[in-house]
């Protein structure tokens with residue numbers, strides 16, 4: 059039996075429908091992409107048209123992975139282009155989050171606090187938008203966590219708070235795992251590499267999330283996968299499991 063110390067595990071979590079609720083106030087909860095309303099309604103309509111065209115293709119059984127990956131690059135690239143062209147401001151993000159139908163699962167704040175107290179990092183991997191996810195954390199959890207890092211598409215704003223470009227590699231729904239290593243690098247520099255006594259917990263709502271640690275050098279460690287479906291179960295069970303593995307070994 060390997061007894062784990064407090065800091066030898068980390069959590070990789072998907073964002074939409076994993077940390078957030080699938081159902082909010084009786085309707086489908088919004089995603090970090092879906093909640094965004096630009097100041098210019100024409101551009102909201104253009105992004106909606108892209109969604110209507112590409113979303114069925116994303117789940118089409120008749121399109122191979124290679125072609126689908128190209129289509130997703132096209133979709134995300136066009137959507138990001140419209141955000142820049144339409145003059146998205148940070149104020150619009152703040153406002154969109156305030157008006158959004160989005161909520162965290164019960165216990166997410168407590169899970170982050172539990173991990174923060176033990177200096178255990180949380181990497182939130184998302185094909186959404188990092189700046190929006192951070193704003194959702196700020197507005198809905200009313201605090202920030204020093205151990206939580208967002209690995210997602212990152213915006214660059216000018217001095218007037220207007221979006222000018224995106225930083226780093228494009229992360230879409232089908233390549234989210236490929237960039238994991240680069241983007242999680244700062245966490246690894248601080249904590250050192252994983253070894254066999256480390257534990258990595260994956261939290262996801264989709265089978266595709268099981269590959270979230272593929273780009274990371276986590277092969278030697280035992281990976282625990284917690285696949286949480288869209289029934290909006292609270293996080294208490296996750297906290298209990300992490301706590302149990304932390305205190306009594308595996």
Ligand SMILES: [Mg+2]
Pocket residue numbers: 072073074075076262263264
């Ligand atoms: Mg998800």
